[in-house]
Amino acid sequence: MSASPSGPGTSRTRSWWGWGYADAHPDDAACVALGALLPGTLARPLPVPRVADLSVGRPGVTPPTALAHLVTSDPDVRAAHAMGRAYRDIVRALRGRPGRIPDLVARPTHDREVADLLDWAGGRGVAVIPFGGGSSVVGGVEYRGDTHRAVLSLDLTSMDRVLEVDTVSRSARIQSGALGPVLEAQLRPHGLTLRHFPQSFEFSTLGGWLATRAGGHYATGRTHIDDFVQSLSVVTPAGTSTSWRLPASGAGPSPDRLFLGSEGALGIITEAWMRLQERPRHRASASVAFADFQQALEAVRAIAQSDLSPANCRLLDPGEALLSGASHDGSAVLVLGFESAASPVDGRLASAVDLALAHGGHGGSRGRGGRGGHDGTPAADGDAPADTAVSAWRSAFLRMPYLRDGLARMGAVVETFETAATWDRVPALIDAVRTEVGSAATKATGHPATVNCRLTHVYPDGVAPYFTVAVAGRPGDEVRIWDDIKAAASEVLHRYRATITHHHAVGRDHRPGYDLQRPAPFALALRAAKDALDPHRILNPGVLID
Amino acid sequence: MSASPSGPGTSRTRSWWGWGYADAHPDDAACVALGALLPGTLARPLPVPRVADLSVGRPGVTPPTALAHLVTSDPDVRAAHAMGRAYRDIVRALRGRPGRIPDLVARPTHDREVADLLDWAGGRGVAVIPFGGGSSVVGGVEYRGDTHRAVLSLDLTSMDRVLEVDTVSRSARIQSGALGPVLEAQLRPHGLTLRHFPQSFEFSTLGGWLATRAGGHYATGRTHIDDFVQSLSVVTPAGTSTSWRLPASGAGPSPDRLFLGSEGALGIITEAWMRLQERPRHRASASVAFADFQQALEAVRAIAQSDLSPANCRLLDPGEALLSGASHDGSAVLVLGFESAASPVDGRLASAVDLALAHGGHGGSRGRGGRGGHDGTPAADGDAPADTAVSAWRSAFLRMPYLRDGLARMGAVVETFETAATWDRVPALIDAVRTEVGSAATKATGHPATVNCRLTHVYPDGVAPYFTVAVAGRPGDEVRIWDDIKAAASEVLHRYRATITHHHAVGRDHRPGYDLQRPAPFALALRAAKDALDPHRILNPGVLID
Structure with missing residues (x-):
């Protein structure tokens, strides 16, 4: 497997095409096991893609001598900067048709060098795509236009202090x-x-x-x-x-x-x-099961509108709960966590659990006083939490993007998207997404689709639902199927006036939905600001503003 | 006394020139008593100004028939819309030289009428100054230019539902x-x-x-x-x-x-x-005295960096505490209040008081379980709090602007300004303001000046100090003296990179400081946005952008 240079602070190798570390990817046998979960997927996984099989091409532009030490045209590095990590990106790599590979990758080490690179690019019509960890799931770090002479990926990871x-x-x-x-x-x-x-x-x-x-x-x-x-x-x-x-x-x-x-x-x-x-010194977590998802929504609203302020308050619908191992009986599961640097949090946890039970929750277990990262924090941040459902959810949470890539190798189409809406619209919105996006996925593929939902962030006035759609694709047609699913999702979100993104950003994939959502006078103002700050229109072309 | 029409929702009469309700203004005897607090003030108060003594003039423009029912040229109404309620405004009214009186005042009742008024004004070069309660203390609601054909004050108080x-x-x-x-x-x-x-x-x-x-x-x-x-x-x-x-x-x-x-x-x-x-159901308040202001600052920082989240956490320096009646022995006083709709707050109050005592606080009293508006909320919102220092502070807080106007009638110059800075800069910033702004006030007047400070809002990473400067003026020269004091204050704030305003806004009075604070590329972007949204440059000319 061809791979980009190691990320900073670790000796592990980052995958050039898939999520995270190459050595954490599911192997072929694991991919087959994943595929068995979705009817209609392939019998054997697609091969892991190699940079050597791509036609990377020679750069269309040469950096000036003064900046040359910051810039590379190494094919492995360029390929690793060609796209983010949306499903659409993964499958394009798997099919040997990644997005446009940048001509050059620059790694400046201070502001002055960033300014010099922009000056150089502005004078030559070179598009500049800022690049951090490259984890965009919305097409935020690739070039899709054809009006620039060349494309420079501006990798900022050397400025990491x-x-x-x-x-x-x-x-x-x-x-x-x-x-x-x-x-x-x-x-x-x-x-x-x-x-x-x-x-x-x-x-x-x-x-x-x-x-x-x-x-x-x-x-x-x-x-x-x-x-x-x-x-x-x-x-x-x-x-x-x-x-x-x-x-x-x-x-x-x-x-x-x-x-x-x-x-x-x-x-x-x-x-x-x-x-x-x-750093927090006091932590406690618990989970509560719900036979009824609507009741669980009411419980979450009651907690969000209390002054208890849980650090974690994630509701998994039955499908999410099953997949993550948080429940096995078709229940929805509410994962609760509290933390404080100053004082014990058991009282607040108990109050939140009481609210959940009063709204139809049952059973569940509680992990008191643990130091554990109940909250999706990485392993380095603490021990595993005492509550088993919480613990199962947490490890599944961090593993999910790797599993998505394994499913992609089995020919599945997987889309995750998230939104936010006020409480009054939430139940109908979630129902409509399940029904309409599921139908669109089935219509596009002829296969049954699963649509799971979890609530990732909750507010007194609303909530951020996160959806995962998975369906067996038709070989070679995955991007079009994904586009159909995305269009169906955007249509529902627009109808309910639910934001096109709560935290994944707009990028290029969400532009149609964003353009509908953004008030027209604000678009005028933003375009004017762009013209003032980026007169040569070199900065991340196609993102937010044309 | 000439006065504007009654405000909505009340039968009391608003003052056309001073703070709030005309019947709440200190009478002549009360003004004399206030003046006695500041050496060098007048023996008798300046007379209350009358609209009849102004040359209001005829409007320079006539509204179209379709909008005429929304517009008035009544001199009393126009005079009441000529300025906000900064000291600089009050003293100009007292001296019979208010800011430019708008040609017309419009009171639209829905969005369409607002849009129609803007269309009309844009086509004729009429400046439009939005006007709500008219309480600006930064010159936010008056016209100071000379490039517009006429000035329309756009009063939005008929849209109040x-x-x-x-x-x-x-x-x-x-x-x-x-x-x-x-x-x-x-x-x-x-x-x-x-x-x-x-x-x-x-x-x-x-x-x-x-x-x-x-x-x-x-x-x-x-x-x-x-x-x-x-x-x-x-x-x-x-x-x-x-x-x-x-x-x-x-x-x-x-x-x-x-x-x-x-x-x-x-x-x-x-x-x-x-x-x-x-609406909160549980409330508790307390006050803690400090012999040492620096120790009090540390106590406030400890509380702000805890997770106790008091609704009120206002520190009065000895001068503020004396003036408001919160202390009489030269102590600084920390006013604490907690509230919750969900659960009792006595525990959090006790923890906050403990933190204050651990940082050198002493004495003080506590009002448990009161329903009182310990927090500067108006009387309608609850009963008086049990703690006497808290209660004294609260009534003084609401009375202060009236007293300022009384002092103005006695020839005093009074300036209040506020800022915010990170904790690392706060002690030196407060010292510098006291010393340098006090010196500037004395230099401008020849009289001793008082500079008091309170902390109005606190954050984990910093605080918002609020300063009151009072000094006897020289008759007729008050505006120039005020300008000198403002310039000295702005200079100190700029040196410490403390914001020109935490919550009073920029208006016209803070433009010089704002222009220094605002990053130049952001100014470019804002100007471009203004050009896109307000191509005829009719909206509140001179505010934020030239």
Whole structure:
């Protein structure tokens, strides 16, 4: 297997085409076992793709001497920067037709070099695609146009240091190219943590989280990375924007909020002062089963509208619960977790469990006082939780993207998408997604489809449901089938005025839905801002703004 | 006394020139007593100004017939819309030289009329100044230019209804012209509350809060109005921007965050879906005294960095504590309050008091279980708290702007300004403000100045200090003295990279400081957005963008 160079901070090899580490991929036998779960899939897995089988081609542009040491045209590196890690990307690699492979990959080490690269690219019509961990599942890091002379993938992972720590204000200045484990390792000696743990934690960077408004660890309250930003430095073709470090401000529209979610279209986020927390000392988790999913929704709403603030409050529907091993009897399962640096959390957990039981929950088990990462945090962050359903869910959570790739090798089409809506619309929305997206998947393939749902983040006024659709595909036709499923999903979300994305970002795959969602005057304003900051239109073309 | 028509929802008469209700103003004897507190003030108060003494002039433009029923040229109404309620505004009225009086005042009743008024104004070069409660203390609602043919004050207080309440998602669609008490009165029958109580609560509107990113009730956590917005409708000259109602979204930069804080320069916010809460059932408050202000700062930091989340955590320095009656022995006083709709808060209060005592606090008293509005909430919201220092502070808090106007009548110059900074800079910042702004006030007047400080909002990573400067002025020279004090304050804030405003907004008075604070590329983007949305540059000219 051809592979990209090792990621920073680890000796394990990253896969050039699939999720995460190459050595964590399911082997052929495991793929066959996965395929057996879905009627109609292949008898044998598609072969693991190799860069050597691609026609990578020679770069269409040469960097200037002064920047040459930052730039590579190595085919393995370029192939590993050609796409993100959506199912659509995986299957294109498996079929030997990945997205456009960038001409060059640059790895700057400080802001000045980023600015110099933008200057050079702007003068030559070279598209610049910012690249962090490359874990985009929305087509955020590939070039799909044809109006640029060449494509430069701007890999920021050499800018991965925590530059300053302010223990008094509990904050740190962190370079944007730091992967999750890399930044947490540098914060740990100070007793502090960013505590932002998206599912992609190991394979995504601070800059990626900021550029896509990633959703993190917390199931309630402040979970989007937006809320943990004190200030940003963003290199744009029109100069570097550095906001002041402030705990809060009312001085005009927030400069940071314009760049948060800008997905590389307005500038390259190079560093940020981030708000940190003490590491939690008290934790407790529990799970509660529900025979009725609607009752479970009501339980979650009651907890979200209490002031209990669980760190984890994830509801798995029966299909999700079964797949993750959290239940085996067709129950939905609510996974609850609490944590605190200051005081024991057993009382809050007990109150939340009581609320769940009062809303029709039953059974379940409780893990008191564990130090465990009940919350989807990586193994390094703590021991396994005491509650078995919680523990099963957690390991399945981190394993899921690998299993998706195994299913893809068996010819399955797998799509995951997420949204958010206010509580009044949630039950009907979830029903409509199940019915309509399932039908679309079956219609496109002739095979039965499974549509599972979990709630990943809950708010007093609404919730973020996350859907997984899996269906056996037709060999060679997977991208079109995936497009049909995506279109059906977008149609339902639009009808219910549910956001096209809660935390996966827009990228290129969600552009049609985003364009329908975004108010027209705001689109005018954003386009004008883009013209002002990126006059040569080189920054991540096709993302957010045409 | 000439006065504007009564405010909605009350039969009391609003003052056309001073804070709040005319019948709440200190009388001449009370003014003399106030003046005695500041050496060098006048022996007798300046007379209360009358509209009849102004040269209001005839309007420079006539509205079209179709809109005429929405528009008035009544001199009393126009005078009441000429300025906000900064000290600078008050003293200009007292000296008979208010800001430019608008030619017309319009009171639209729905979005279509707002759009029609903008169309009309855009075609004729008429400046449009959005006007809610008129409580701006930063020159946000007056015209200071000379490039427009006429000035229209767009008063939104006829759009003051709660249009829909969603009790499932705990949210409501509210028209932007609703004053605080007007919107709370409409939410109360549903058992819900917005719980946004700025000091100006009675005299400011939802639209004003949104346009200025107002800071509210909560001393910790989410306090800026920004965090309570589900969606906005904004009428711009380029069309109406209506975002979807969402509990959260990661779809590109937040449309709402561009309009939040736009201060009328990008569009007219006409309604918003706002996140609500159950009304609190449990409350407790306490005060703790500190002989040493630095120790008190450390106590506040410890509480802010705990997970106790007090609703109120306001630290008064000795001068503030004395003036408000919260202490009489030169102590600083920390006012603490907790509230919850769900569960008793005595335990959290006790933990916070313990933290304060462990950091050098002493004495103080505690009011357990009271229903009282310990938090600056208006009387309608609950009974007085049991703690006497808390109670004294609360009534002084609501009375302060009236006293400021009384001092102004005695020839004093009074400036209040606020900021926010990270904890590492806070002690030096507060010292520098006291020393340098005090010196500037004395230098400008020849009189001793008092500079008091309180902390209004606290965060894990920093704090928002609020300063009050008072000094006897030189008759007729008050505006220049105030400008000198403002310049000195801005200089210190800039040096410490402390925001020019935490919750008072930028308006016209803070433009120099704002222009220094705002990153240059963001200014480019904002200007481009303004050009796209307001091509005729009629919206609140001079605010945020030239």
